[in-house]
Amino acid sequence: MPRFEGKYIPKIPRFGTTIFAVMSRLAGQHGAINLSQGFPDFPVSNELIDRVNHYMKKGCNQYAPMQGIPELRRAIADKVESIYGVRYNPEEEINITAGATQALYTVISCAVHPGDEVILFTPVYDSYAPAVEINGGISIDIPLKRPDYSIDWDAVRKKVGPRTRMIIINTPHNPTGSTLSQEDMEQLDDITRGTDILVLSDEVYEHIIFDGKVHQSILRYSGLIQRSFVVFSFGKTFHVTGWKMGYCLAPANLMKEFRQVHQFMVYACNTPIQYAFADFLKQKENYEGIGDFYQKKRDLFLKLIKNSRFRFKPASGSYFQLLEYGDITREKDTQFAERLTKEYGVASIPVSVFYPRPVDFKVLRFCFAKTEETLEKAAAILSNI
Numbered sequence: 001m002p003r004f005e006g007k008y009i010p011k012i013p014r015f016g017t018t019i020f021a022v023m024s025r026l027a028g029q030h031g032a033i034n035l036s037q038g039f040p041d042f043p044v045s046n047e048l049i050d051r052v053n054h055y056m057k058k059g060c061n062q063y064a065p066m067q068g069i070p071e072l073r074r075a076i077a078d079k080v081e082s083i084y085g086v087r088y089n090p091e092e093e094i095n096i097t098a099g100a101t102q103a104l105y106t107v108i109s110c111a112v113h114p115g116d117e118v119i120l121f122t123p124v125y126d127s128y129a130p131a132v133e134i135n136g137g138i139s140i141d142i143p144l145k146r147p148d149y150s151i152d153w154d155a156v157r158k159k160v161g162p163r164t165r166m167i168i169i170n171t172p173h174n175p176t177g178s179t180l181s182q183e184d185m186e187q188l189d190d191i192t193r194g195t196d197i198l199v200l201s202d203e204v205y206e207h208i209i210f211d212g213k214v215h216q217s218i219l220r221y222s223g224l225i226q227r228s229f230v231v232f233s234f235g236k237t238f239h240v241t242g243w244k245m246g247y248c249l250a251p252a253n254l255m256k257e258f259r260q261v262h263q264f265m266v267y268a269c270n271t272p273i274q275y276a277f278a279d280f281l282k283q284k285e286n287y288e289g290i291g292d293f294y295q296k297k298r299d300l301f302l303k304l305i306k307n308s309r310f311r312f313k314p315a316s317g318s319y320f321q322l323l324e325y326g327d328i329t330r331e332k333d334t335q336f337a338e339r340l341t342k343e344y345g346v347a348s349i350p351v352s353v354f355y356p357r358p359v360d361f362k363v364l365r366f367c368f369a370k371t372e373e374t375l376e377k378a379a380a381i382l383s384n385i
């Protein structure tokens with residue numbers, strides 16, 4: 001293929017290929033157990049697959065409405081109301097998206113203007129900063145406080161100013177497995193009250209929270225709801241990350257702006273899958289036990305590596321567990337993650353990649369959304385290092 005010989009100025013040169021693609025490829029090349037990227041390796045509900053099949057055969061195969069099919073938006077409104085006690089209007093305040101990733105990108109694109117500042121907490125999920133910068137915004141990174149990865153609200157107060165357009169939060173948190181508390185949400189409310197600051201809340205792991213904790217959604221805080229876009233993922237909740245389906249909630253005036261961009265970004269999302277989710281969401285048992293389901297996996301994984309040389313604090317949410325390896329080697333996390341994949345056959349994600357500048361805390365992230373068999377095999381290897 002002839003190369004393009006014209007002038008091309010990269011838009012976001014500081015970001016390489018996403019680490020998830022890099023580590024999953026490396027895992028594949030070396031036949032390693034892949035605990036790097038966040039996706040389950042167990043089967044999807046047959047009932048859900050049957051529903052998709054049913055709607056495909058029924059002829060629901062053409063473009064859905066731009067905002068999503070009404071049945072699904074209504075089912076979401078009902079679910080949200082039953083859990084969080086707040087009613088979003090399906091017509092004006094809910095939009096179906098091609099995964100949470102698209103929702104996040106669309107929110108940032110519709111809200112962030114060149115020169116706007118967006119506050120992010122590091123280590124940070126890797127799609128936010130590129131989306132901010134593609135849109136001409138400036139990421140303002142605030143490190144989470146170690147070892148519990150909590151938000152330093154005094155630091156936030158110091159960084160907030162007239163150019164702050166948005167604060168992005170994520171609870172339960174990827175990559176650290178930490179969760180925000182009621183006090184955190186009250187601090188956020190206090191800092192943003194009376195300002196033009198918008199909040200983007202990534203809650204894709206809303207149901208994956210452990211040890212009796214309550215998910216502190218934006219949707220529990222009326223003061224925050226009015227300024228927030230809240231993003232969810234069916235992929236994470238129903239173990240179907242490959243279907244790339246999610247949704248965004250926002251008050252009508254913000255949702256209007258969201259749809260301005262959404263219509264030209266994807267226009268509409270997969271039709272038969274939307275019908276299937278509309279049915280599936282109506283049965284609470286399809287999502288209510290997910291926290292317990294994953295807590296068992298976390299507990300099994302941690303029990304099996306208890307006598308290893310890795311050190312850890314159990315994750316309080318998400319399906320990620322951080323392991324510190326400082327007692328094993330002085331290698332950088334990127335080097336150790338690579339060696340762990342190639343020599344030992346277990347792939348993970350080095351946490352330093354979730355920071356904008358090099359850090360060296362000697363921490364790796366492992367995904368435990370896996371079968372018992374996968375976790376047992378991986379734990380046996382990790383325990384012998």
Ligand SMILES: Cc1ncc(COP(=O)(O)O)c(C=O)c1O
Binds near residue numbers: 098244246
């Ligand atoms: C915090 C966070 N937000 C968003 C996403 C993307 O979700 P989706 O697959 O629905 O695009 C992920 C996926 O790993 C995630 O961990």
